Amino acid sequence: MAILAVVAGIALVLTVLWDVFETIVLPRRVSRRVRLTRLFYLSAWALWSTPAKRLHGGRRESALSFFGPLSLLMLLALWALALILGFALIHQGLATRLTAPSGTSGFGAYLYLSGTTFFTLGLGDVAPTSAVGRVVTVGEAGAGFGLFALVIGYLPTFYQAFARRETAIALLDARAGSPPSGVELLARFGREGDLDGLMQLFVEWEGWAAELLESHLSHPLLGFYRSQHDDQSWLAALTAILDAGALVLAGVEVASLRPAQLAFAMARHAAVDLCQVLNLRPTPDGERLPPADLTRVCAALRDAGLRLRPESAVGERLVGLRRGYEPYVSALSRGLLMPLPPWLPPPDARDDWTVSAWEGADDLEHF
Numbered sequence: 001m002a003i004l005a006v007v008a009g010i011a012l013v014l015t016v017l018w019d020v021f022e023t024i025v026l027p028r029r030v031s032r033r034v035r036l037t038r039l040f041y042l043s044a045w046a047l048w049s050t051p052a053k054r055l056h057g058g059r060r061e062s063a064l065s066f067f068g069p070l071s072l073l074m075l076l077a078l079w080a081l082a083l084i085l086g087f088a089l090i091h092q093g094l095a096t097r098l099t100a101p102s103g104t105s106g107f108g109a110y111l112y113l114s115g116t117t118f119f120t121l122g123l124g125d126v127a128p129t130s131a132v133g134r135v136v137t138v139g140e141a142g143a144g145f146g147l148f149a150l151v152i153g154y155l156p157t158f159y160q161a162f163a164r165r166e167t168a169i170a171l172l173d174a175r176a177g178s179p180p181s182g183v184e185l186l187a188r189f190g191r192e193g194d195l196d197g198l199m200q201l202f203v204e205w206e207g208w209a210a211e212l213l214e215s216h217l218s219h220p221l222l223g224f225y226r227s228q229h230d231d232q233s234w235l236a237a238l239t240a241i242l243d244a245g246a247l248v249l250a251g252v253e254v255a256s257l258r259p260a261q262l263a264f265a266m267a268r269h270a271a272v273d274l275c276q277v278l279n280l281r282p283t284p285d286g287e288r289l290p291p292a293d294l295t296r297v298c299a300a301l302r303d304a305g306l307r308l309r310p311e312s313a314v315g316e317r318l319v320g321l322r323r324g325y326e327p328y329v330s331a332l333s334r335g336l337l338m339p340l341p342p343w344l345p346p347p348d349a350r351d352d353w354t355v356s357a358w359e360g361a362d363d364l365e366h367f
Contacts, residue, residue: 002093009089013143016082020147023075024154029217029277040078041221042279044071049337061230064337068225072158075221076151080118083147087140088114096133100126113137118144161215162225168208169227169237175201178352179231179341182243183297186252190304195254202248202259205241206266212238213270220277223336229352235338239329242267243343246325250317251309252301264321271328280335282327289322289343291315296344 019036045067052063091110100109113126117140128134176185189198212234216222227233245264249257275282289297298311308314333340 002095005089005093007093009086009091009093012082012086012089016079016086017143020079020150023219024150027218029273033279036078036082037075038279040075041071041224044074045224052337058230060337061226065226068221071224072221079147080144083140083143084111084114084118087118087136087143090136091128091133094130094132094136096136097129098126098133099129114140117141120144158219158222161211161219162222165208165212165215165222165234166227168205169232169234172237172240173232173352176240176244177345177349178229179236179339179345179349180240181341181343181345182240182245182247183300183343184345185240185244186247186306187300187304190301190306193305199254199256199259202241202245202263206259206263209238209241209263209266209270213266213273216270216274217277220274223274223278223332226338231352233338235329235332235336236341238267238271240341242271242325242329243341246318246321247297247301247314249321251314253307253309268325268328271325271332275328275331278332278335280331282331284323284327284330288326288330288340289318293344294318300344 015036022030022035023037048067048071049064052060055063088107088111091113092107096110096113098105098109098113109126113128116123116126117137120141128137172180172185175188176182185201186198189195189201223234241263245260245267248254248260249264254260272282294315295311298308298314301308329340332338
């Protein structure tokens with residue numbers, strides 16, 4: 001039994017430390033399916049999202065917005081508790097001799113010693129007297145101090161990536177509406193006759209998609225963090241850019257297709273890889289743009305001053321492009337409970353910047 005306790009304790013400690021390394025330090029996607037962090041997020045998200053599905057609108061978004069930050073804190077607590085338990089098992093298996101107040105003995109004493117050592121409290125009321133026990137205690141103190149140091153360095157980097165992602169999403173509001181729409185994005189640039197600006201936007205969003213891919217592969221829990229407004233999300237922004245890029249490639253006449261091609265390729269790459277890292281199976285979704293709506297889409301773009309190829313040619317090309325990304329964004333939408341943006345903006349849609357939550361405040365008309 002003593003040997004089993006030592007082996008179990010060492011295995012638990014090494015498993016947790018390796019999981020911490022893969023989650024915080026390793027800057028790449030981990031393809032191994034059996035991981036402590038992965039199992040934690042699968043079970044925690046299932047428990048959190050199931051009751052949230054019964055809610056609607058802002059109440060659902062409000063409930064889901066707490067999951068990301070709380071899950072991060074719960075993951076840190078899980079790591080700490082698992083390490084404390086692992087070192088306590090090692091002490092028990094080694095039968096570490098202790099100096100302790102009368103009545104303090106057994107596994108509870110080892111657990112108390114492990115907890116005070118891990119959090120570097122230094123109380124000294126329970127302390128090891130054997131050489132091996134002291135070595136284990138020093139090792140645990142180093143592990144606890146190292147974990148806290150990694151977390152302190154990790155959180156600013158994590159939230160900086162979140163802030164950069166959300167800044168770009170906020171900038172999309174006045175360009176593509178709320179929620180963002182690929183058709184509305186093209187139409188607004190078309191009405192201004194600013195196709196050069198549209199191509200520059202594709203260049204900028206190619207970079208945004210690349211940063212999204214890098215940051216969310218390295219830190220997948222960023223995907224659970226919601227945006228500030230209920231009708232915005234990183235998935236809606238990514239999908240709007242894919243929709244806009246698909247429309248340009250399908251038949252909008254511009255001087256150069258290259259910026260749209262590169263942005264579309266990068267955004268699709270992000271959607272595909274994020275599906276894989278979140279273990280979401282892509283499934284086709286033909287309901288986003290029914291055939292009857294294609295005529296409305298083409299009419300809206302032509303009314304905005306954009307020149308298009310014949311509708312039949314646009315529709316045929318668009319089917320193939322949509323098949324390349326819609327199954328992936330649809331899977332992300334279902335898995336993360338983030339609604340996809342419509343191709344055509346709702347008739348009563350208002351940009352977030354034009355409205356105010358203050359009672360009696362004058363709302364601004366779209367400029």
